[in-house]
Structures are given as structure tokens and as C-alpha cells.
Amino acid sequence: MARDQIDMTPIESRDELVAWFEAGEKPEADFRIGTEHEKVPFRKGENTPVPYEGDRGIRALLEGMRELLGWEPIMENGHIIGLLDVTGGGAISLEPGGQFELSGAPLKTLHGTCRELHAHLAQVREVAEPLGIGFLSVGMSPKWTRAETPVMPKRRYEIMAGYMPKVGSMGLDMMFRTATVQVNLDFASEADMVQKLRTSVALQPIATALFANSPFTDGKPNGLLSMRSQIWLDTDADRTGMLPWAFEDGMGYEAYVDYALDVPMYFVKRGDHYHDVTGASFRDLLAGKLEQLPGERATLSDWANHLTTIFPEVRAKRYLEMRGADVGRTSKICSLSALWVGLLYDQASLDGAWDLVKDWTTEERETLRRDVPKLGLSARIRNRSVREVARDVLELSRAGLAARKNENGLGDDESIFISALDQVVEGGRTNAEDMLARWRGPWARSIDPIFFEEAY
Template sequence: MSTREVSDRSDPVIESLDQLAAPMAAGEKPRERWRIGTEHEKFVYDTADHHAPSYEEPGGIRDLLSELTQFGWEPIEEIGPKGTTNVIALKGKDGNVSLEPAGQLELSGAPLETLHETCSETGRHLVQVKTIGDKIGKGYLGLGMWPDKTRAELPIMPKGRYDIMLRHMPRVGSMGLDMMLRTCTIQVNLDYSSEADMVQKFRTSLALQPVATALFANSPFTEGKPNGYLSYRSHIWSDTDPARTGMLPFVFEDGFGYERYVEYMLDVPMYFVFREGRYIDAAGLSFRDFLKGELSVLPGELPTVSDWQDHLSTAFPEVRLKSFLEMRGADGGPWSRICALPALWVGLLYDQGALDAAWDLVKDWDMEGRELLRSSVPKLGLDAPLPGGGTLRDIAGEVLDISRSGLAARGKLNASGDNETGYLEPLAEIVAAGKVPAERLLDLYNGAWGQDLSQIYAAKSF
């Protein structure tokens, strides 16, 4: 999730509804300036007993962040819910390192030109955290959900926005706390050249997001046992908060663009307002009231541009629009799949021929079919039903072929002369074998591991 810093820069007050579409319009870039921003989360555990470390304990999350500064990272501090000042993130040339609510460690990478660069960035980060982990007795697990932890066994990080969200989540859904405390994901942020380009990319990626959910499905265990799903992380979103999640049917309607997304975001209830280094609880309140100076927690005050940008980060649909598009459908996983997720979407969306082919594949799907596919894929994976008949298994290979053609057309070579298509190989292997990662985990659990899930730490750590 986003990390706010107190800034000395001017922060204009929003005086017109026209300003609300400005961040999205400002994201428009010519093709030569399109970049790739890759994010991934991982679970941190103590190597001695596999417990999830707290922020304060010796060798815990605070110490982990402190030790990482030796690699040039600079601390970002925040006043926590108890009034103490805490380091809650790091910033550097490779982006930001930040904390999810229960101490999941996230790298939000810098915007980079090629997949070669973003995969190298991930590699540098993993070397750094493993170096520190070896020193302080910490390991890192690449999965979509904690396989063996209850909510009660997990710590809470001292970040103000999380304190607010943890109170609010149980009011609006049964699984919001699981989303916050027990899940990890891989995401990629991508650019667009115009409003029309954004619309085509949004529609295509939203329709095909279940393909990514299936190929990256990697969360079949809850509290030590199989949970009946392949991506339980994805299932959790079905009852987290219906006001800010889902497939966004309006994206496929005629006339969709920046203004329609603004209207959606104005209907998403607020979480907070950030003032002077602190988060003010505004959970459930209306940004429309804020625009009229009628927000009960800040009476008479009008929102600023930063307030709106904060609010844009509090919706969690399968694809999210800010000043770029975020692909949000994948479970956490190993380094190879951290590189594969951006490869999939860059191949599909960053070459016009590939984008047109991908849209042709899904443009005739109806909304009922899209919703059924989205709701089925967490349990069924590649066997989830397609709109109009067949299953995801029938098109997964074609989707990869389209992505591969898009990557080849980009012609971005590394020092060895290789293009970017090789990053799709982990996904090609999944399609060829017909088994998603979660199914392989279940095979190990019921076979070689003898239903001893503690073996997952040795098998699936970075």
C-alpha cells in the first residue's frame, strides 16, 4: 500500500470537479516514455520457530528496516497510532520498501524501461533482504497467503492508516482482516498514451485478470490445512468491501473514461485524511461531502490534491486507475513469477498489435460471464468457465502467445542479446503441465510432505 510522507511542497486545494480527473490525464505519456513498475510482497518469518516477527521485538521488522539502510536506503518515518515516531518504509533508487499491515515486506519498484531492468531490481532487493535475514535470523516466504497462521498469531505494524482500516474492515465484510494480515501479491503498474488507450487497456486487462489469477494461484492452505481453493487470496476479495472491490462493470460501458472513474471513486467511502504526519479517521465518510467542506472530522476544510490522490489509493478493484493502471490479480510467489507477472501484462498491453488481439479475444464476453469467471477462478483455476463456453485452459496458451508476440515486437534486448520473451517461461511451463502452482503445492502436501505443512518453509522461501 502507499506510503505518505510529510511534504513542504504546495498542495493545491481542489476547487473544481475538473481537477479530479487531472491525475489520470497527467499520466498520459508517449510510447517512448512508458515504464514498468513492479511491486511484490513476501511474508517475513523467524527462522528458529517460523513465527511472524513483531515490529518492536529484537531482530524484528524495525531492525530489519534499520539493517537495510546499509544498502543506501533512506528511512521514512511516521507518527504511529500511539504517538511514537516509527520508521515504516525506506526509499532509494530501486523505489520504496514498505510494510503491509502484519509485517509483510513489499518492494514497490522504480519505473523502469525494460523487463530486464525490473527483474534485476527485484534480484538486488532479494539479495539485500536475504543478507539481512541471514544476519538476524529471518526468512521470506513467497506465497499468496500465510499457510499456517491465524489472525491472532500475527503482529500489527504501527502505521496510522492500518489502525483505521483494521477497525473499519469488519464493518463492511467478513474477510477484510484476512486481506490485510494474511495475504501477499505481485502487481505491475503500466502507462497509457491517451484516454482512449487507457480505456482499451483497462477493459482488456480487467477481462483477462482471471487468467493471471489462475496462472499465479498460490494460496491453497489456511491455518495448516487445504482450504478448498487454489487462490484463497483472490477469494478473500469477494467479501472484503463491495464498495471498493470487484470487476467494475461500468468500465465496459459506452462512454467510459476518466470522468466515469472519478464518479466511481467519489462513491467509494473514505478511509482517512493525512494531516501533519498523522492519519485522521474518516472511515465510511463521503469525499463528496469533503468537496463541499462538510466532512465531519474536518468541518469547513476543503480537500487538497494530495487528499484526492490518497483516496484514489483506497479502492481495490481487480485493475485500478491512478496516473497509471495497476494489475492486481496475482498471488505472491518466487522470483521467477515476480518477473513473469510484468512480462505477461507488458506483452499484452505495450504493443498495439498484441493489445488489439487480446481485446478481440474478450470483447464479446458479457458482464454476467465475466463475473462468473472472476468468482470461479479462485477455486477452479484453469478450469474456470469462460463466457460463451469452454474454460480458461482453452485460452491460456493463446493469451501467452499474444503476450510473447508483444514482447518480441518490443525488441528490448539485454547485454546477451536476449529479448524479454524468456520471462514468460514459468507461465508457459504451467500451461504445458496443466497445473497451477497451488495444485503442485497440494501434490507435495499430500505426497512428499506427508501433510506436514512446515516443510513449505524450506521449499518456498526466497
């Protein structure tokens, strides 16, 4: 979620940036689960996008959520652009095209995460129904064009939108038309961070295939199963991708700091003003030599905000963010968190997952990443299909979840949340393929039924 930080503590050296990551380490007993998911809003009955302004717009939706929840508003230039739960740590924010995002509170169990999701969707429906607003559970807005997509009043997005066409052909589509689900997970040490990051980067294409859910663009099939994932391949090579250097000797906090320092900046925020510094170097800001802001020195908030503008398949902050999946139905949102918690929060499962991928070469990982948006579970690596690899991955995750021994009131442990993915693997077909079959059959080549069958 793009909620900008405010901490004007000055940073004077690269070592302080390394220490910033180190300060994120937690003992295993304090590990938490933070789930973020975006939803594409639409006008019910019209199947059209929802603008920010107006009696039935996004602003009205946010104001209604504020009244219902009592959360603090996040304001920018007189516009409400989000809500913050100052007690629990959750937040609601807007993505550039109005995608409505919940950044969940850091919770201890997947049972809590799934309860949070169901409560949020019920609350959103309570406010959205009278406004005639619905929400799609797909990874890309399927009908309207980019030109028809509304623009939210956030200055950071205005700066990004001006820069994106200079560095890739699909960046604006990424901003305005895609929707994802991700889970944020903790690490205990530098070595733990490295093992988790390497393992999860290698396995992101497996998650992309399992969650492939964006086969339509501009009202018709786009030839892919995950257009959202394909878009990231031509967004901005400086800040996206599979982090091949992370698999080299010497990987750690310092290597990630050096990577982040070399990613061009978007903006520097001072007070309520966003200074456009697109293409500039954070190294220059650190040294007080930024051409656009002479003499201005870097602060902790500058660093934290800069890290939110880097978009690899797994992103490191003071936790790790799994970024490879299209958003999906409610059960899929819960299962995305379950997949990664089972793999990364149990050492035996993490070791097993690393054993699966540790011999994959950079070229093999990159090829898999490029193939999966089109081929899904049929993509191959090392003479195995993604479907076969996914079956092994789910077995490891299920074992890891069972080992956590977190039961609900019925005595079920967290492995129950993997079942939605078992169905994908056993059936051998993604939700994208299911929707394409319906489009060719009962939908009679119309996109409009998606607004009933794939809405929350």
C-alpha cells in the same frame, strides 16, 4: 504500496480531479514498468510470524536495510515504517501484517525489472539472515492464525482494521495475511487508458489462475487454489471487484472520477495526524462539508491517498495497476510483469487481447472471477477452459514482448520471461496444485516444509 502523499494544493472542482488523471498521460517512448511484490516474513527454524519490535523484528530489518542501501527512512510516530530511494524512485514498505514490500523504480525494460528484483532479494537476505528472518513466496501466510499475526504501527491500517468488519467478513484477512505481485503500467491517452483497463480487467481472472499460490490457511488446505483471490470477494463491495461500469459507453477519466468519489473514505491526513472519517464522502470533503472536519477542503494529497484505498482488480491512478495475482517465486514475479507488458505495451497484442474478451458479458466476467479461486485453470468461459484462454493470452504477450526488441547482453528479448507461465499452461497445473500434491505426499500432511521449499 500505501505510502501517503503530501501535496496540500487545494482542489475545488470535479474537473480538477479529471485533469489529475489526464496529467498521467505519457508518450509511448516514456512508458515505464513498475513492479511491486510482497513477501511474508517468518522466523527461521520456528516457522512463526515476525513481530515489529525486538532485536530480530521488522524494525531491525528496516534499520538494517536503511544502513545497507542508504535510502531515506519513512517515519510515523517515531517508528520506521518504510524506506524511500529518493534518486531512483523505488521504496520499501510494510503491509499491515508485516508483509515486506518492494515498490520497484519505474524502469524501461523487463531485463531491468528482473535485475532489480534479484538485487533486492540479495540485499534483503544479507540483512535478514543474521536476524533469523526468512520470506515466503506464497499468496497467503499458510500457518498462523489472524490472531497470531503481528500488527504494524501504521495509523492508516488501524483505521482500516476498525472499518473492515463492518463491510465484509474477510477484510482483515486481506490486510494481515495476503501477499501479491502487481505491475504498474502507463497509458498514452484517455482512449488508450480505457482499452488497457477494459482488457486487463477482463483478463485478471486468467492471471489469477496462472499465479494461484495460496491453498493453505491455518496450517491446512483451505479448499481453494487462490485463497487470496477468494478473500477479495468478501472484503468491501464498495471498493473491490471487476468494474462492470467500465465496459459501458462513456467510459473515461470522468467515469472513473465519479466511481472514486462514491467510494467511502477511510481517512484524511493533516500533518502527521490521520483523521478517521470512515464511511464519509469525498464529495463532502470537496465541498467543505465533511461532518468530521467542518470547513476542511480537499487537497491533491487527499485525492491521491483516497485512490490508494480503492481496490478493484485493476486500479487507475496516473497509471494502471494489475492487481489479480498471488505472489510467487522469483521467476513468477518477473513473469507477471512480462505478461502484462507484452499484452498492453504493444498495440497489435493489445488489440488481439481485446478481441479475445470484448464480447464477454458482465455476467460471464463475474462468473469467471468467482470460479477461478477454486477451479484455477479448469474454470470455463464460453465453453473454453481458462487453460485454453491462457494459451492464447501467452501467445499474444510473447509476440508483444518480441516486438519491443529489448535484448539483454546475450541477445535474448523480453519474451524469455514468459517461460515460467508456459510451464504452468503446458503442465496444466498451478503451483497451488503442486504444493497440495506435496502436502498429501512427501510433506506427510505437514505445512512446515513450505518454509524451506517455498522460501526466497
